[in-house]
Every structure is written in structure tokens, then in C-alpha cells.
Amino acid sequence: MLKNQDHRLTIAPMMDWTDRHCRFFHRQLTTRALLYTEMVVADAVIQGARERLLGFDAAEHPVALQLGGSDPGKLAEAARIGEAFGYDEINLNVGCPSDRVQSGTFGACLMKVPDLVAGCVAAMKAAVRIPVTVKCRIGVDEQDPEPALDALAEGVFDAGADALWVHARKAWLEGLSPKENRDIPPLDYGRVYRLKARKQNEFIGINGGIQSIEEARAHLDHIDGAMLGRAAYHTPGILAGVDATFYGVKSDPFDYAALIDAMAEYAARHIEQGGRLGHVTRHMVGLFHGLPGARRYRQILSTDATRPGAGPDVLKTAFAAVEFGAAAAEAA
Template sequence: MPQEPDKKGKSRYFKAPVFAVAPMMDWTDRHCRYFHRQLTRHALLYTEMVVADAVIHGKRERLLGFHTAEHPAALQLGGSGPRKLAEAARIGACFGYDEINLNVGCPSDRVQSGTFGACLMKTPGLVAECVAAMKMAVEIPVTVKCRIGVDDQDPEEALDRLARAVFEAGADALWVHARKAWLQGLSPKENRDIPPLDYGRVYRLKQKYPNRFIGLNGGIQSIDEGLEHRRHVDGVMLGRAAYHMPGILAGVDTAFYGEPSVALDLSRVIDTMADYAGCHIADGGRLGHVTRHMVGLFHGMPGARRWRQVLSTNAAKPGAGPEVLHAAFAALDFDTAEVAA
């Protein structure tokens, strides 16, 4: 959950509501998060899942480094070993993340071979051990993201068992993707669409735990849908909709956090991202690392297709620089550079 330091340097938690952008493999990297932060000041932004072993033994700056502007930012970890997860959580906290989240929902072949992610739905006792170890290692919030069940599990029983275990272990929040995961028979992509959504199951979990933070993820397409779910749970998390149509994030601060409605100055966003891209290129990166996350910014607006064409075609060229962003913006067909948030 989002938090800020008190005068003694310890963390104090904000209360609901919370709006979050979901952790998404190959998408929510540091460049994506920096971009999303230009659209919303308050949304909680998640990293991609990072395996605990990689955090401990890998190139930490590459895996965990992030811009201070990204706060509040949460690190999602994958793994099933309590000691390794505790060490990875400690490292993440030292890097300055605001929350450590344990992945108990990813159904990919990679996590199945490592017996973590959604596989952990079958072993709530082990998840509790992991959470307890992580809580001992850090002072920032430790949270869990799960499914409502896997394979032939009864979601009523499976989700209750997991929730009870992680809350007794000290978890500060539970985010629930309101679908089952099928570890056998469905691909990771199919697992995002085919298992039916069951929002009512998550609502019932919140009713059972009125004093615990329960957040909802899965299939939410708009701010209005998120607000409707917010009537039943403490937080909502958008994934693919926020990535493919990032402009909707401009409405988050008003809708969820009560800030006055203002116009988003898109020319400022472009200038900021061009400066950021220039720094990334100067450090040895490529323009496309940044701009690939921005392709959907003008979704549904006049000129969006031209924006996508200029950005996608020119950002990949050798030596492409920040001027490509300005050229793509100039190619838009509308006269104003503002969007009402």
C-alpha cells in the first residue's frame, strides 16, 4: 500500500482508496513507470516480477534501479524460498521501494518450473512462511497478489485459505486477480482472458475481512469501472487497459484521490519524456526503450494513428533521438495540447 515516512523515518500507511497499475512482464519497466508518473501523481506503480534469485545474484542496478519520480513504487518478487525472498525484500527496501509484493498469481511456464507464482495457491502455509520472513526483513509494507484459485480448486475455499494464511503472517494487503489460473491446458495469454471473471468472490472476501486491505484486479477497462468496484473493495488495479490506453491515467488523481480536475498538458508530458529519453540515450540506451510504452498515449483521439506511425517507424532507426517524440507530437491532427483529466 502507498506509504510515506513519518518524522522518525518509519512508514505510515495511507488508507484506501488505492489505484494501482498492475505488474506486467516486459511492460512495466522503469521507463514505463516514469511515463505513467507523468499522467498521475498518486497511482501506485508496480515493477515487473523480479525473481528473488536474480535480485540476490544478478545486476541489481539494472534489475531494480528506478527514478525517484516514480514514487510510490512497489517491487514485485517471485520465488518460494522464505530466506531468499527475505533477502531480496531487504535489498529492494534498500533501493527505496515503497512496498514489496509477492507474486502468487503468475501462471507462466517459467514460474511453474520454479514452483512459484500461481503454483503457490496450492501451498498457503508456504506463502505464509514467505510473508513472515519478508516482514521480518523490512519495515515497508509486504503485500501479496494472487488468483482466486488454480485448476480444480474451489475458489471459495482456496482464496479463504490463502487470505487467512497471509494475513495471519502479517501481510499488509492482498490484491486478487478475480480469475482462476489454469496451470494445465491454458497458455499464460489464455489465462488472462479465458477463465471467467468472478468479482463477486473478491467482494465476499472483503466482507469477511472488513479491516484488511483487499484490492481487485482483472478485466477492468476504465476509471468508471474502477470506481464501481471501489464501492466493494479498498483498491483497484488496472493492467492492460492502463498500458494500451495510458491516457486514462490522467483521470486517476481526481477520481480516486479527490484532487481538483485540471487539464493535462500533453506538450509538457512530451517535453519531459523527450528530456528523459535523451538522458537514457546518453547513458547508452535506445530511444525505443522509452517510446515503446508511449504508443497508446493518444488512443481514441484525432491523429492517434499518425502518432503511432511516426513513433513506431522512426524510434527504431539507428541514432534516433528525442526529436522523434517532438516530430510525432507535431504530426497530430488536433489543435489543443490539453486533455481534461
């Protein structure tokens, strides 16, 4: 079982969003929250361009690699590769409902075969020394979430899983798009709480629909950890309160100027290596949500930062548009 303090607050793996640039940015806002990669398919890890798929900045630690797959041998090999790259944890995706994962018989499809999931976890645990965890749904399609989630949890913990993160919705593999699967199936936090009540000695974390760090903190009255997803991405400024709220780290008011300087330096390195400013700044658009000048900031990042040849100075120009009065600083 993971130490509760280590994983009290995590940032969810999100396809097309939580790439290395997003994670570096989020790490500037919170030094303690565990960050997750996008899901990477085990076959791609084994056969693909590993540096492009798995490379990350040392500043991102603690950072976990999420794998997709259903072949125990391939997942074990991919986990070994991930550990060698320096990841702090390997996570198995048993929750993604996209067409891509359905065609590959992994992701949320695996909710229907808990014995196979257990076998995958056992193989990964035997292959690495770092924690192996699982992220799942409460069920899929017509499954009854009570026995379905219990069966999945029993299997993965018996196989040695160090934690189970539960997105507190069903996934509908037919009839709903991946986007609709993030909103339409109703949330059932109580189902995850009941699992934790049965599994007092195991780490159970919760995900789905959490909009603020206050909501996340309230879940810890019932569960071991909370995972922020879209709220962290669309309004990343909320992450500036994570270290104090969840880890008791006392600090001065957050220094946004230092954050922008750090991101400008990071963007400059990325551009020198052949990248573009927009690869970095696309994750930063929502940073000053609700503050005076935020609209102009967004406009600059959405237009000027995406132009060919744009440099880090664009980021500093955008930041200069934000107004930090007393009330604004409190809102931030």
C-alpha cells in the same frame, strides 16, 4: 493494514511491460497511483545485476517491487535489498501462471500451498520495515475458489501481510497459455467482494478485466482498491484522470505538451547513458488513442523511433501529428 487512500488505484505489475521507462511515463500521467515493477525473481535480485534489475528514477515514487520465489529465506534477503534500493513496498507474486514460474515452483503454483505463502510473508515482514503485500488469483486448476482463496487470505494476513490484491480469475496451470489465462477463465468479482465482506479490517484490492477508471471507481463501492493492467498500458491516456477521480486532486486540463517535453528530456538522458529511444517510446504508442492524428503518431513511434540513432526530436515530431480540438481534448 494499508491506508485505503494510499492504494485506491494502482498499476499492475506486467512482465515485459512495466519496466522503469514505462513507470516513469505513467508517473507523468498520475502523481498518486502506486506503480509496480515487473516480477523479479528473488534469486536474480540476490545474485544478479542489481542496478539493472532494480534501478529506478526517484520520480517513480510511490513504487513497489514485485518478487517471485518460494524460499522464505531468499525472499527475505531480496526484500531487504529492495528496501535498501528505496522501494516503498514489497509484493509477492502468487498469481503468474507462466511456464517459467511453474518450473520454479512459484507464482500461481503457490495457491496450492498457502502455508508456504504465509511462511514467505512472515519472513519478508521480519526482514523489512516497509509494507509487504501479496498478489494472487482466486484459485488454480480444479480448486474451489471459495475455500482456496479463504485459506490463502487467512494465512497471509495472519503472517502480517499489509494487503492482498486478487486477480479475480482462476489460473489454469495446464491447458492454457499465460496469455489465455488473462482472458479465458471467467472473471468472478463477486468472489473478491465476498472475501472483503469477511475481512473488513484488512486491505483487499481487485484486479482483472478493468477497462476504465470509471469501472475501477465502481469497484471501490465493494473493495479497498482497484488495479489497472492492460487498459493502463494500451490506453495510458486514461491515467490522466486518476488523480482527480481517486485522490480528489483538482487540476487544470492535462498538459500533454509538458508530458512530451518531460519524456523527451528523459529519453535524452537514457540515450546519453547508452540506451535507445525505442526503449522509452515503445510504452507510449497508445497515448493518444481515439484522437485525430493518433494513427500517424503511432506510425512515427513504431518506425522512426526504433531506428538506430533516433533522438528525442522524433517524439516531438510524433506529438505534432496529434490534433487537439475541443472535442479531442475532452476525449483525452
